[in-house]
Amino acid sequence: MIKLTNVDKQYTDHHALNQVSVTFPEHQTTVILGPSGAGKSTLLRAINLLERPQAGQLTIGEQTVDFSQPIANKEVLALRRKTAMVFQSWNLFPHLTILQNITAGPIHVLKQDKAAAEAVALKLLKQVGLEETAHRYPGQLSGGQQQRISICRALAMNPEYILFDEPTSALDPEIEAQVLRILQDLAKDQHSMIVVTHNMEFARRVADQIIFVEDGQVAFAGSSTAFFNRPTQRIADFLDAMKF
């Protein structure tokens, strides 16, 4: 389980996270929704410690860190190894082949044997229908292909949680559907996932839990059904605004 308690992140002129407390259960898909600039990505990045809030606590499994205290590098690395991140712009390493991109983490971070890591990588590539790209470079692939590769890179780390930061925002609708289907399959396989997205259909069909963030605060946390039943006027307005 991942638990954030009273997390506070303040930029010079902006309160990105304001006393956020939220729990992400294991083997479930939590979708984080909210208007642009609400603090969704900041919340997600705080879990991976790419953002360092000024206050509050983060617990992943048995490990807890207090953001108001200096966090030892060892603790940061240990926490990061429990989560893997999939970015909006995929952020593959352009100088490495696809196979090297996927195996970099397992070989250098998890200290896996190269042959074993490559075998896993090839299996993952096959699962997403991209096994023929193993020896190509990211620049030779389309955006949708690169995003599928970055999902493979995250899965290869065998993380406790996979964090998706708007994974389809930079893709055209047809490709977006392909990537969302992969996420749906992962959800069916009981992977623990936290997904920041604007795609309501995905949230409705796949989310076990929905967190609605606004002005750096959690305005709603509950089941997908409860959310789409428009529990508050603000959520009703938000859902109406998302309609074409």
Place this chain on the structure above:
Amino acid sequence: MWQIIQSSLPEILWAGIKYTIPIAVISFAIGLVIAAITALVRISIPRGNAVGKALWQVARGFFSFYVWLFRSTPLLVQLFIVFFGLPNVGIQFDAWTAGIVTFSLNTGAYASETIRGAISSLPNSQWEAAYSLGMTYRQVLFLVIFPQALRVALPPLSNSFIGLVKDTSLASSITILEMFMVSQQIASHNYQPLLMYSLVAVVYALFCTVLSILQHYLEKRMSRYVVAQGE
């Protein structure tokens, strides 16, 4: 004339192989290490406790001063200070060591700016992607950042290296018997300065042309993945 060239060329080439190239290669290698350390200190964000942060600021100030000093003063002056000046305060180097020390520090100052610029040109998302996998700072640097930065830095670093090969001629002023000094000595015996200096110029040009070809090959090799993007 042909006879003079035939008799002088082996001597000049030998001086090149024995002094010019080793000085340039060793100084450049040491200079690159200095440059990488300098660049990293200057771009890093200090973390840790107050004492650590203060020490980091001191280190950053030191390296900034070093870069400013070596980029603001002529190489010949630096050579003279190290070889002729430092003995006054009890630091004495033989000519070879003084040459290596000066050329390394000078290269380090210039190359650090090249490396700093190359690292800064990479998107922050590359650091984040590597960190999100749980890589350590060192792993991020050596597996993700340096290989990409090196491709960006290669043309200006090659320029620096070619410049250094030519600058080694200044080592003659601190008694190192490199190519230029050998050609000076031969000219003083055969009274053919135009021929001898032209000959040594041709040899420098030859060395630099070989390096340019090597640079072109390396650039092509390191840009494989960028070329691929256009396919």
